[in-house]
Amino acid sequence: MAASETPARPRRTDPTKFFFIMPAVIWVLLFTIFPLLYALYTSFFSFRFGRINQFVGFGNYLRLFTDANLHNGLRVTLTFVIVTVTVQMLLGFALALLLNREMRGKSVLRAIMVLPLFATPVAVGYLSITLFYEINGPINELLRALGGAGIPWLSNPFWALVAVIIIDIWQWTPFVFLVSLAALQGLPADLYEAAEVDGASAWQSFRSITLPLMTPILWLILLLRLVEAFKVFDIPTSLTLGGPGRATEVYSLFTYRTALRFFDHGYAAAQGFLLLFIVSLIVALLFGRIRSIYQEERS
Amino acid sequence: MRRRTSPVQAILIGGVMVVALLWVLFPFYWAFVNSIKKPADTFRSGAWVPFLQFQPTLEHWVSELAILEIRQALINSTIIALGAATLAVLLGTLAAYALARFRFGKSGNANLTTWFISQRILPPVVVVIPFFLIMRQLQLLDNVFSLVLLNATFTLPFPVIILSQMIRELPQELEEAALVDGANVSQAFTRVVLPLILPGLVATWIICMAFSWNEFLFALSLTTNRAIPMPVIIAGAEHTRGVQFWFVGVRVLLTMLPPIVFALLAQRYIIRGLTLGAVKG
Incomplete structure (x- = not known):
């Protein structure tokens, strides 16, 4: 957080500004807004064999309420979101608190923690097929070495979702960790010194200094996650292909299949807007809590 | 180092660190170790350490890199990453300068910034259908050019946010002095601002390359043959070939290594990028 410096306010107002801003604005209009409007248009038609068939009004949207497979996708995604994000937040923040001190090898640790974030997710999923391999994958071998039984990771609907969740936790916990650590290191040291002089315990200074100062950042991390x-x-998609059955068929995968396997473009567009609505709702609910972080931008 | 660390704490912290590092690094190690195993060794238990437990081989690297499809996919991924990142940084730098130095009405700057960032909220699956239909209309299906365009669009928020912050942190007087000396706005921009933000610009470019390289959904939807990049090659392979650990190892590493190297090169700017400018690591 760079709350300490106050960036200069933009001063100039001459029309040259349009020369600089317009290319990007036109680009986004062309490649985001136009496709969105096109998708909206599409969502009111039924498609057959990739061609517009007929106007169906809100027909595609009404199907959202009765489609059991869609509800399955929604349920799988919600389970995935709640479990992964909760574990990532707790684990990442706890690790950051623990390692927020002077020590050797910290920059190496940070560099290593960056690796999962940029490891191609599809490749991670593909690799995980071998990690979770039931006969002699390393995870089951480790479990057996510890005296347990092997787990039917990819053939059992419950464990398949657990496997997907574990991999996502592997990939994204470092994000929570790195951002929390960066923010923790930006906290004013003199507050802690003053608290220590006043005889505050570690727990007390955590409760009354760290937590309140970190709250906006934690909301931001939560929102982004x-x-x-x-x-x-x-x-x-790469680890389980949505299976076994539909046990890991997350929302986006179901919509992808609706669109590009069954060529039901209109219905897929309607599904897309439901997802966009859900995500926007979360952003709208949480944005108020992180506004203060971006305040400096809004001078 | 707010408080003194007792020996017990030090051991605890050391232990946690070791576990965290093993947990993070193991999948990479597993990919690597399988890529140099003979097929028979991959089906044997307890073959984890090269030379000690099995004799390593480079044959899979050689044979995989000889496959035309893989080479084409590597070339495609490179074109997509380079092209998209360059486009995004080009458009993004100009917009960043505008947002940092010009006023767009009362709260126009903040609104424009939010508008650019809000793109990251959009689930790609919402626009994959129109993109598919549009690209079909333009005869750009199975063409790397379509993926260059789309990845430039979805990585555009990174240069806009990172670079506008960097420019805002520069003293405005430098450009004003150049303007007084008779430079025009574009000269002040290219000769004064650009050199000063160059490190951030390069880092942003690298981050955009990593994201474009890793992108999967659009690549899967818009390519069928010639234009297939690495992530799509990977996703298709397993379910037709059965589990062949050695191929998995080679292909996974070929796919992951470039973005990981990019990330390490641009480390200083990664937190800023991933939090859309909210936290500066």
Whole structure:
């Protein structure tokens, strides 16, 4: 957090500004807004064999209420989001608190923690097929070595979802860790010194200094994680292909299949808007709590 | 280091660190170790350490890199990453300068910034259908060019946010002095601002490359043959070939290594990028 410095307010107002801003604005209009409007248009039609068939009004949206497979996708995604984000937040923040001190090897630790964040998610999912391999994958071998039994990771609906969740936790806990650590290190040291002089215990200074100062950042991390988690597609697609059955068929995968396997573009567009609505709702609910972080931008 | 660390704490922290590192690094190690195992060794238990427990081989690397599809996919991924990142940084730098130095009405700057960032909220699956239909219309299906365009769009928020912050942190007087000396706005931008933000610009470019390289949903939807990049090659392979650990190892590493190297190069700016400018690591 760079709350200490006050960036200069933009001063100039001459029309040159349009030369600088317009290319990007036009680009986003062309490649985000136009496709969105096109998707909205599409969602009111039924498609057959990739061609517009007929206007169906809100027909595609009404199907959202009765489609059991869609509800399955929603349920799988919600379970995935709640479990992964909760574990990532707790684990990542706890690790950051623990390692927020002067010590050797810290920059190496940080560099290593960056690796999962940029490891191609599809590749991670694909690799996980071998990690969770039931006969002699390393995870089951480890479990057996510890005296347990092997787990039917990819053939059992429950464990398949657990496997997907574990991989996502592996990939994204470092994000919570790194951002929390960066924010913790930006906290004013003199507050802690003053608290120590006043005889506050470690727990007390955590409760009354660290937590309140970190709260906006934690809300921000939570928001970013929630948004990303709702979009999940790559890992379940490469690790389990949504299976066994539909046990790991997350929302985006179901919509993808509706659109590009069954060519039901209109219905898929309607599904997309439901997901967009859910994600936007979360952003709207949480944005108020992180506004203060971006305040400096809004001068 | 707010408080003194007692020996017990030190051991605890050391232990947690070791566990965390093993947990993070193991999958990479597993990919690597399988990529140099003979097929028979991959089906044997307890073959975890090369030379000691099995004789390593490079044959899978050689044979995989000889496959035309893989080479084409590596080339495609490179074109997509380079092209998309360059486009995004080009558009993004200009917009970043505008947002940092010009006023767009009362709260226009903040609104424009939010508008650019809000793109990261959009689930890609919402726009994959229109993109598919549009690209089909333009005859750009199975063409790397379509993926360059789309990845540039979805990585655009990174340069906009990171670079506008960097420019805002520069003293405005430098450009004003150049303007007084007779430079025009574009000269002040290219000769004064650009050199000063160059490190951030390069880092942003690298981050955009990593994201474009890793993108999967659009690549899967818009390519069928010629234009297939690495992530799509990978996703298709397993379920037709059965589990062949050695191929998995090679392909996974070929796919992951570039973005990971990119990430390490741009480390200083990663937190800023991933939090959309809210936290500066």
